[in-house]
Amino acid sequence: MSRSSTRMRASDLLSIAVSALAQQKVRTALTVLGVAVGTFALIVSISVGQGVDRAILDLFRGTNALRQVAVYVKYETVPGDVPEANKTVIGDMSESKRARLRHAMIRKWDRRSVARVKNRLDQEGLERLAKVPHVERLVPVVQHAGRGKVEGFSKDLEVNFSSADPDSDFNNRLIAGRSLTNDVCQEAIVHEFLLYELGMVADEDVRKAIGKSIRLEYRMGRGSNWSLTHLLTFGPKGFTAIESEALIRALHRLAILIKLLPIPGEERVAFLKLLERSPIETESMREDIFEETFTIVGVMREALPEDEKRNNLFFAGNSNGTDILLPPRTAAKFFLRSSVLAENGLNNAVLIVDRDENVKAVTKAVEASGFSQSSLVQVLETIRMNVLLISLATAFIAAVALTVAAIGITNTMIMSVLERIHEIGIMKALGARTSQIRVIFLVEGAFIGLLGGSLGLLLSWLASIPGDRFAKSIMEAQTPRPVAGSLFAFPLWLVLGGPALAALITMLASVYPASRAAKVDPITSLRHE
């Protein structure tokens, strides 16, 4: 006999396992079925978890919503700003309670006074944000009321204008012309209603507006010496001079009436102070007029409820309800020309990040530079975490089912070892090594798992077809857009890993029976036949 390798071939191991299993067809079928059911449950729960996760991602990825980071000015109370008297707790109490109350006093003081702005979204602040790595576009959020005059029309219109990301959703509502060229240009998109107000009524008239210039202006007081009168006369409503004078007369009459009203004295004093701090004549009000001229490049239609559905899920597309859209950086510059506004800065801006995976880094950089921020990534992470946890929980239950099936396999295999003890004895007497006998039974166990696992995979794939339809009918009731793709995902790792895991578990289940088989003593097993 040659000293050839004494390792059994894989094909022989497999054929020994298969022929042994084939001898007990009913028993094999039942154990395989048990494994199949367990694997089916496991694969379905993981597959749905993966599929829903992917669907959620797709839902967000359809827009640039995931790449947006909203930046807000941060207000904070610095304890040092609070006068000592306003944060001193008087009385006898424990130190911990005193500390708590002091904390509350500082917090409440903040409500009554203006907290310190940590960092302003002024021109300089905006520049800083634009330079944050991975920021593809900065959209300062500007919304303001003013007046507008279109070339060739004498009518002066009340308008509100806002900044818009040139790529955002208003593009879906363009009925003439095109979108804004970029962030910085003297271009404007106007609402169809403005044109109607100017007398461009017929459907095809909207095209006549393209290429015309529009002059926008807004007014802004110089100082901070604002009063109710000031606000009422020069606020966004824009009263005419005659109306303003009438209003001022009315307010003065009101002041006299207030003196007669049966209200607490302090209220009366405060009210009078509010009214009287205003300058008497309109001429003396110090205010600036800012104006700029833009070229109309596009006309958008009114946003309807069905547009809401298709809308951006997040910040930088809130163009519904504005009359005029301006390129974001141009709008910010226009807006910040007022010294008052320039000093206070904007309230918020939206950053559009180049790629999803960089959003985290950008949010960190934004916070580091003293702004607060929010992004859908955080919301999305929470949703995805929930989906993951639910699918893990169901997968766990499925794994328990699989384990139960595996314990059944241990039991059946022990029986099968006892039945085959004579055969095992013969094999050992003929020169089979202990390890070879063990491997034969391990392969048999693994084969059951592989068979059951593959069957479970097939079943879960079959179930996914009606299952997907059912799950979609539930999910789509709550999503703005139809869900693309199946809610059951079968990534390669799951297709290969499911049956492989089943094989591993059943192989582990056969470790004990296999070692029982390996220990069979040939003499004892051969003596009685």
Next chain:
Amino acid sequence: MPPIVPISEHTIKTSELAVEARGLTKTYDAGGSTIWALRSLDLRIGRGERVALLGKSGSGKSTLLNLLGGLDQPTSGTIRVAGADLHAMRPDAMARFRLETVGMIFQAYNLIDSRTALENVELPMIFAGRGKRARRARARDALAEVGLSDRLSHRPNQLSGGERQRVAIARALVNRPSVLLADEPTGNLDSTTAREVLDHLLDHLTQNKTTLIVVTHDKDLADLAAARIVRLHDGQIVSEDES
């Protein structure tokens, strides 16, 4: 008890020994009492020699064969088979010894019922890791040698007693062992079939110079198969003679 005269002691050199057993003792514990299956037995068998073991039922013939075949361990004493010390062997080496050095034919055929004649004969070669095609061809040849070419795909329960024993012989010889241990190979057969089976066996042994130790009750058969007859009684060799 007659004195033991190991006649081969001075005629065979150690290097030419196929089997050398010294002080072989095997006891069994059965229900508190000790059964002496073999008592301090010495045996030397030369290469290519043919020995018949005779003795009453229960005299220890099968026990001796199992020890020589590495299926069981002696209580005391040493065994060398084909130059290898069995007592020094680890389990894996012992398995290899059973696979490559000895062939065994059992008192009961010990075929695997679920496998065909061909598959039963193939079995030892599977454990040796041989390729399927070479294995098949060799098993087919081995079955042809014992005249079973037309029974390859029969299962043991579809074969007669003689045919089963011939399958067992083919299986024992298929790895070309240097020592063949046969325990009543013809015990279940009628005399005509027994002669046939024995003829096949002896042909093969002559061609391959295989050492034979055959257990039998039948003195005629012993005379036919072996040049030397060893008689066992109560686990001891009581006489040796040439047939």
